[in-house]
Amino acid sequence: MEDSAPRRSRAAFAGLVGVSQVLGLASVVLTGVWMGHFRGGFAWNGSKQEFNIHPLCMVLGLVFLQGDAILVYRVFHKEPKKNVKLLHGIIHLLALIMSIVGFVAVFDYHRAAKIPDMYSLHSWCGMTTLILFCLQWVMGLMFFLFPVASAWLRASYLPVHVFCGLALLVMSVGTSLLGITETLLFNIMPTYSKFTPEGVLANVLGILLVCFGLVLGHLMTREEYRRPPNPEEEALSVHFKTLTDGGSPTTP
Amino acid sequence: MEDSAPRRSRAAFAGLVGVSQVLGLASVVLTGVWMGHFRGGFAWNGSKQEFNIHPLCMVLGLVFLQGDAILVYRVFHKEPKKNVKLLHGIIHLLALIMSIVGFVAVFDYHRAAKIPDMYSLHSWCGMTTLILFCLQWVMGLMFFLFPVASAWLRASYLPVHVFCGLALLVMSVGTSLLGITETLLFNIMPTYSKFTPEGVLANVLGILLVCFGLVLGHLMTREEYRRPPNPEEEALSVHFKTLTDGGSPTTP
Numbered sequence: 001m002e003d004s005a006p007r008r009s010r011a012a013f014a015g016l017v018g019v020s021q022v023l024g025l026a027s028v029v030l031t032g033v034w035m036g037h038f039r040g041g042f043a044w045n046g047s048k049q050e051f052n053i054h055p056l057c058m059v060l061g062l063v064f065l066q067g068d069a070i071l072v073y074r075v076f077h078k079e080p081k082k083n084v085k086l087l088h089g090i091i092h093l094l095a096l097i098m099s100i101v102g103f104v105a106v107f108d109y110h111r112a113a114k115i116p117d118m119y120s121l122h123s124w125c126g127m128t129t130l131i132l133f134c135l136q137w138v139m140g141l142m143f144f145l146f147p148v149a150s151a152w153l154r155a156s157y158l159p160v161h162v163f164c165g166l167a168l169l170v171m172s173v174g175t176s177l178l179g180i181t182e183t184l185l186f187n188i189m190p191t192y193s194k195f196t197p198e199g200v201l202a203n204v205l206g207i208l209l210v211c212f213g214l215v216l217g218h219l220m221t222r223e224e225y226r227r228p229p230n231p232e233e234e235a236l237s238v239h240f241k242t243l244t245d246g247g248s249p250t251t252p
Numbered sequence: 253m254e255d256s257a258p259r260r261s262r263a264a265f266a267g268l269v270g271v272s273q274v275l276g277l278a279s280v281v282l283t284g285v286w287m288g289h290f291r292g293g294f295a296w297n298g299s300k301q302e303f304n305i306h307p308l309c310m311v312l313g314l315v316f317l318q319g320d321a322i323l324v325y326r327v328f329h330k331e332p333k334k335n336v337k338l339l340h341g342i343i344h345l346l347a348l349i350m351s352i353v354g355f356v357a358v359f360d361y362h363r364a365a366k367i368p369d370m371y372s373l374h375s376w377c378g379m380t381t382l383i384l385f386c387l388q389w390v391m392g393l394m395f396f397l398f399p400v401a402s403a404w405l406r407a408s409y410l411p412v413h414v415f416c417g418l419a420l421l422v423m424s425v426g427t428s429l430l431g432i433t434e435t436l437l438f439n440i441m442p443t444y445s446k447f448t449p450e451g452v453l454a455n456v457l458g459i460l461l462v463c464f465g466l467v468l469g470h471l472m473t474r475e476e477y478r479r480p481p482n483p484e485e486e487a488l489s490v491h492f493k494t495l496t497d498g499g500s501p502t503t504p
Binding site: 119120122170180186199218222223 | 367368371372373374376377380411415419422423425426429430432433434436437438441444445446447451454455458459462466469470473474475
């Protein structure tokens with residue numbers, strides 16, 4: 001009977017992970033419907049249809065995939081850490097590729113339509129987020145997958161990496177919301193205040209993204225959902241520089 | 253020599269608190285300059301000048317004051333907890349009053365200018381944030397200042413209260429950014445892409461708000477900045493329902 005509290009906690013965790021996936025997938029689908037149905041679909045030809053690839057890639061890459069990459073440590077808490085770490089890096093790589101495609105799409109569209117770049121708050125936040133995301137990915141690779149840093153350095157960097165990961169997810173959600181508002185005001189400003197289907201759909205998308213961020217934030221900060229530390233695994237794991245360095249990093 | 257690490261940590265903490273205050277105050281001042289200089293100043297007469305009160309109150313109340321109210325636990329870590337708790341509640345009350353004035357200003361302006369309410373993503377996010385902020389304040393009052401809940405209930409609710417507080421601050425920053433984008437596109441859409449002073453100033457304001465949120469987030473989640481638990485204080489403090497309830501809440 002004494003393990004009923006952890007079991008309840010695992011059930012709550014599983015339920016919330018399910019909710020997060022529904023929210024994340026619904027956000028991607030809604031972005032697709034918005035761009036596909038209301039904004040004229042997708043194409044890679046310098047037209048507005050090329051712009052439409054941008055929101056879809058960003059929501060899929062920088063929000064959904066980034067969120068799931070963060071989540072794997074807590075979802076696969078019984079898998080060997082080395083495998084989970086690899087999965088974390090691979091999903092982040094997919095997120096990075098998707099984001100770069102999204103960035104190229106919008107810059108290419110701007111070039112063709114002779115629209116200036118990087119003047120809006122959305123673009124400032126988006127560019128900052130992508131640059132920091134790249135930096136975070138490279139730093140993560142160097143510190144945790146390749147044996148570059150000492151155990152002490154890895155242990156010191158880990159809380160920074162974890163905080164920056166969550167901060168980048170929040171910044172991605174916030175930047176997406178700015179993008180939604182920009183797109184609506186550029187395209188349907190005269191009818192937005194009349195609660196047109198496109199405006200309501202885009203607002204709902206924004207709320208879903210906020211909820212996705214909140215659920216992920218809760219799952220990632222709640223102490224009882226944390227992957228339990230396993231000193232034996234830490235000592236045996238091949239991803240550490242040496243076995244005698246001491247001061248093994250804690251687990252995200 | 254052995255306490256040099258905590259001393260370094262306290263120095264870093266003090267430095268970051270200073271940075272947060274500069275960022276927060278600069279955000280308030282920049283909002284004032286934007287509304288006062290570029291948008292025609294302030295008045296309570298149903299005109300656009302009444303609208304201008306809205307951004308100033310929201311940045312001052314829901315961002316700066318809310319952030320500082322959260323911070324007091326870690327800044328005044330040597331003061332008796334009862335006093336800090338009272339200060340936390342009072343600054344939150346000021347934030348709440350300021351936010352309500354800001355909300356009344358925008359609804360009053362909309363009524364006078366016959367602009368529909370609650371159609372934009374900014375308004376949806378803002379209303380959700382304010383309602384949850386009120387709820388959080390009332391719950392905090394009942395659980396932690398008045399002896400309504402049992403010690404066990406308080407201990408269970410505390411992590412939820414802490415998480416929701418930080419989430420509400422992030423939502424307030426995000427909603428402010430949406431408000432900045434809306435205000436710019438409603439007023440200077442044709443010139444925004446030409447990097448006009450008003451557009452750049454408002455973008456800088458957005459970046460300052462993001463930085464304020466990031467520094468606050470770091471200060472609030474870093475384990476070493478946490479107020480050290482003091483069992484004696486917990487047992488003696490008058491803000492607990494009984495002295496024998498057991499299971500004293502941990503400290504935010």
